[in-house]
Amino acid sequence: MQVKRFGVSLEDELLKKLDRLVENQKFPNRSQAIRYLIKKDLVENEWEGNEEVAGAIVLVYDHHKRNLQNESTEVQHDYHHLILSVQHVHLNHDNCLETITVKGKASELIDLSNKLIAIKGIKHGQLVMSTAN
Ligand code: NI
Numbered sequence: 001m002q003v004k005r006f007g008v009s010l011e012d013e014l015l016k017k018l019d020r021l022v023e024n025q026k027f028p029n030r031s032q033a034i035r036y037l038i039k040k041d042l043v044e045n046e047w048e049g050n051e052e053v054a055g056a057i058v059l060v061y062d063h064h065k066r067n068l069q070n071e072s073t074e075v076q077h078d079y080h081h082l083i084l085s086v087q088h089v090h091l092n093h094d095n096c097l098e099t100i101t102v103k104g105k106a107s108e109l110i111d112l113s114n115k116l117i118a119i120k121g122i123k124h125g126q127l128v129m130s131t132a133n
Contacts, residue, residue, distance in 0.1 A: 008034070043131045047106040054084075054103040054132040057113045058125065063096045065121040072119055076100070079112040095123070103132055 010018065018030060027033040046053050061068055076083060082104040089097045100116070102109050110127065117125030 039131075043129065046131060046133070047110075047129050050106045052104065052132055053106045053109065053129065054101075055109060055130045056128045057098075057100040057102060057116055058128065059098045059100070059116060059122055060091070060095055060124040061098075061119075061122050062094045063090075064094065068119055068121040072098075072116060075112070075115045075119070079108070082108055082112055 018033060021027070022030055022033045025033070025036075027036065043053070059072070061072075063069065076086070082102045084101040084103055086101075087099045089099075091097050102112065106129075113125070113127035116122070117127075
C-alpha cells in the first residue's frame with residue numbers, strides 16, 4: 001500500500017501526550033502511534049455502526065460445573081453462523097480458558113458475547129472488539 005506524508009500541527013501539550021504514548025506503548029515512531037489511534041477510532045465506529053466486524057470472546061470457567069459447558073454449547077449453536085473457531089485450553093486443575101473467534105454484525109456478536117458471559121459460573125469473560133477490514 002502506498003504511504004503518503006502529511007504535516008500535523010499540534011499544541012505543545014498534545015504533542016507531549018503523543019510522545020508519552022509512543023514511549024509507554026513502545027511505538028517505533030509517532031506515525032505508528034497516530035496510525036494506531038486512527039484505526040482504534042475507526043474500529044469503534046464500525047462496532048457502533050453495526051458493521052461486519054471480527055473479534056474474540058474469552059471465557060474462563062471451572063469445568064467441574066457441568067451444566068455450564070452444556071449451556072455454553074447450546075448458546076454457541078444458536079449463533080453458529082458467527083463462530084469461526086473455538087479454542088479450549090486447560091489452564092490448571094479446575095479452570096479452562098476458551099477463545100471463541102467471531103465474525104459478523106457487531107450487534108449480533110455483542111448479543112452472543114453477553115449471553116455467554118452471563119452463564120452462571122463463568123469466572124471472567126470479555127469481548128475483544130476488532131475489525132475484519
Ligand atoms: Ni479444560
